[in-house]
Amino acid sequence: MSTVTDAPTRTRGRRPDDDRPPRRIGLSQRLGTWDVKLSPYLYISPFFVLFAITGLFPLLYTAYVSMHDWDQIMGQGEFVGLEHFRFVLGHSDFWVSLRNTISIFLLSSVPQVLVAITLAALLDSNLRARTFWRMGVLLPYVVAPVAVSLIFSNLFADRFGLVNAALGLIGVEPIRWHSDPLASHVAIATMVNFRWTGYNALIFLAAMQAIPRDLYESAWIDGAGRVRQFFSITVPMLRPTIIFVAITSTIGGLQIFDEPRLFDQYGRGGAGSQWKTLTIYLYELGWTQSNFGRASAVAWLLFLVIVAFGLVNLAVTRRIADTR
Incomplete structure (x- = not known):
């Protein structure tokens, strides 16, 4: 009995071109792959190039x-x-300059961050003419530091200052703002807070508006009040922003120069160095005494102080932001 053989069949699921050698990747595909991998680094490279030229090189040269x-x-x-x-x-x-710098920094940066967060929380609430108030807190930042220093140096004048006149109305003796070290530090810190509190408040406000509103609605349903919501939701969610503002305030506060230099007409930090900061001391060594070597040494010591305080601020702000 004869059997009929079927025509040769191919294995199921196998295509006739599977035996061909793999196709090589073309140049255009290689360029496309490199573009995906390298383009993010190319986009951020201008910042690092400029930082190397304007920041890293001067630091090493100093x-x-x-x-x-x-x-x-x-x-x-x-x-x-x-x-x-x-x-x-x-x-x-x-x-003495280091003491004055740290004192002014603590009197300015710490209240500045606390007031800025509180002010941002108020601006984030349902206010009438919110845009007007939000733009209003930024106006002090627009004013030139020289103008702010001249105005506040007259407000805190020892004899005819408006602050001493207001204190006299409530029976307080006039304060010698340009003679007492602590009083001069408070006056200079007031200038710094006047300029930078509104700026930092807008940074906190932008971060607050990015917090999901569902969290507040859930907390409200659970019976949490506004104060509880602020410390349990707002502050923890602002952790990266708090760290950023604290570090930038530390850098700016320890490098303060314009306000103490313009606090009086001589610009030397007071007759007894009551409010002389490290930057003024550095300026005197470099330009008054023409000793760039010693001035560069002060600059590097100031850099180390800023790094140390930055690390301390980083640790403290993390602990504060983690509290519920």
Whole structure:
């Protein structure tokens, strides 16, 4: 009995072109792959290039200058190593300036952040003419620092200042704002807070508006009041913004120069260095005494102080933001 054989059939699921060698990736496809991988780095590279030119290079060059006898006219001198650092650390003006800088920084940055968060919470509520109030808090930031310093130096004048006149109405003796160290620090910190509180409040306001409203509605249903919502929802959700504002306030507060220099007509930080900051001390060493080596040493010590306070602020703000 004969059997009929079927025609040769192919294996199921196998295509006739499966035996062909794999096709090579073309140049256009390679370029497309490289574009996906490299384009994000190319987009952010201008910032790092500018930072290397305007930030990193001056920082390293300042370290190089601090180890040489550098004169304003003659230029680079002999290598002295850490001699300038030893001189600065052994000089009383440095420690007085450091004390004044930290005091003004604490009197300005800490209240500034607290008031800015409170102000942002008020601006985030249902206010009439909200745009007007939000733009109004930014007006002090627009005013030039020189104008702010001149106005506040007259407000805090020792004899005819408006602040002492107002204190006299309630029976308080006139305060010597330009003689007492703590009083001068309070006056200068008031200038700083006047300029920067509204600016930081708008940063906090933008972060608050990004918080999902469902969280507040759920908390309201559960019986949480506005104060409880603020500390249990708003503050924890603002953790990255609080860290950012605290660090930027630290950097700006420790580098303060315009306000203390313009607090009086001489610009030397007071007759007894009552409010002389590290930046004013650095300026005197570099331009008054023409000793760029010692001025560069002060600049590097200020950089280390800023880094130390920045790390402390980072740890503190994280602990505060984590509290419920």
